Amino acid sequence: MQIDPSRTAYGVVFQTLSCCLAPRPVVLVSTMSRAGLPNLAPFSMVTLLSVAPPLVGISILPRHGGVKDTLRNIIDTAEFTVNTVPPRLAEEAVRASADFSPEVDEFAACGIRARPSERVRPACVSASPVALECRRVDVLPLPGSEASLVVGVVLLVHVDDALVRDGAVNVEEFCPLGHLQSGPSGYVFSTVGRILRMAPPPPPGGER
Numbered sequence: 001m002q003i004d005p006s007r008t009a010y011g012v013v014f015q016t017l018s019c020c021l022a023p024r025p026v027v028l029v030s031t032m033s034r035a036g037l038p039n040l041a042p043f044s045m046v047t048l049l050s051v052a053p054p055l056v057g058i059s060i061l062p063r064h065g066g067v068k069d070t071l072r073n074i075i076d077t078a079e080f081t082v083n084t085v086p087p088r089l090a091e092e093a094v095r096a097s098a099d100f101s102p103e104v105d106e107f108a109a110c111g112i113r114a115r116p117s118e119r120v121r122p123a124c125v126s127a128s129p130v131a132l133e134c135r136r137v138d139v140l141p142l143p144g145s146e147a148s149l150v151v152g153v154v155l156l157v158h159v160d161d162a163l164v165r166d167g168a169v170n171v172e173e174f175c176p177l178g179h180l181q182s183g184p185s186g187y188v189f190s191t192v193g194r195i196l197r198m199a200p201p202p203p204p205g206g207e208r
């Protein structure tokens with residue numbers, strides 16, 4: 001099968017591309033409106049952009065030609081938290097993607113417990129084993145698109161102590177939800193399966 005995105009219906013392109021680069025981490029992004037109302041929504045077009053400084057990127061698409069609450073709040077108040085989603089929180093995370101009006105607090109509406117952040121006003125998700133407190137450094141319009149790339153600097157990283165072994169995140173214990181596909185019938189997610197460990201490659205021309 002070949003798909004030319006410029007000649008294909010949006011829904012087909014979306015369903016296909018959503019699984020071309022997968023799994024992507026599913027995260028819950030928590031923000032606060034100018035009036036101080038909490039907001040929470042899942043995102044998966046999310047990645048680490050840089051380490052020094054520690055930058056994360058989130059691509060936020062338009063909704064019915066308008067701006068999603070998360071993007072509006074990040075533009076208005078600059079602060080957000082990025083919370084990883086363990087599989088047991090998957091249903092609540094999907095529920096938080098519904099088209100709630102800006103006055104609705106998705107923490108309360110979706111039964112997701114919040115815990116206070118230390119460096120920013122938006123709360124973290126209590127059940128997330130890893131959470132990042134972030135401040136917006138830029139919101140970049142993506143060329144030819146109505147989507148925006150939010151770039152944030154990580155101010156504080158929270159890792160559940162139960163996940164830490166020898167000062168590092170124990171990946172055998174950390175089981176972040178992965179987004180494999182979106183389609184008309186819903187979402188397909190992955191959990192972490194077999195973990196492969198590999199030595200780094202030898203220097204070019206060197207002996208193994």
Ligand SMILES: Cc1cc2nc3c(=O)[nH]c(=O)nc-3n(C[C@H](O)[C@H](O)[C@H](O)COP(=O)(O)O)c2cc1C
Pocket residue numbers: 026039040041042043044045046059060061062063067068069070071093094096097098099100179187
């Ligand atoms: C698993 C999952 C991943 C999602 N990823 C994105 C994404 O990367 N970008 C985006 O714009 N919307 C994404 N969405 C849709 C938003 O969660 C949805 O539009 C939500 O209503 C936005 O809420 P807000 O208006 O409170 O910001 C995703 C939804 C789900 C369930």
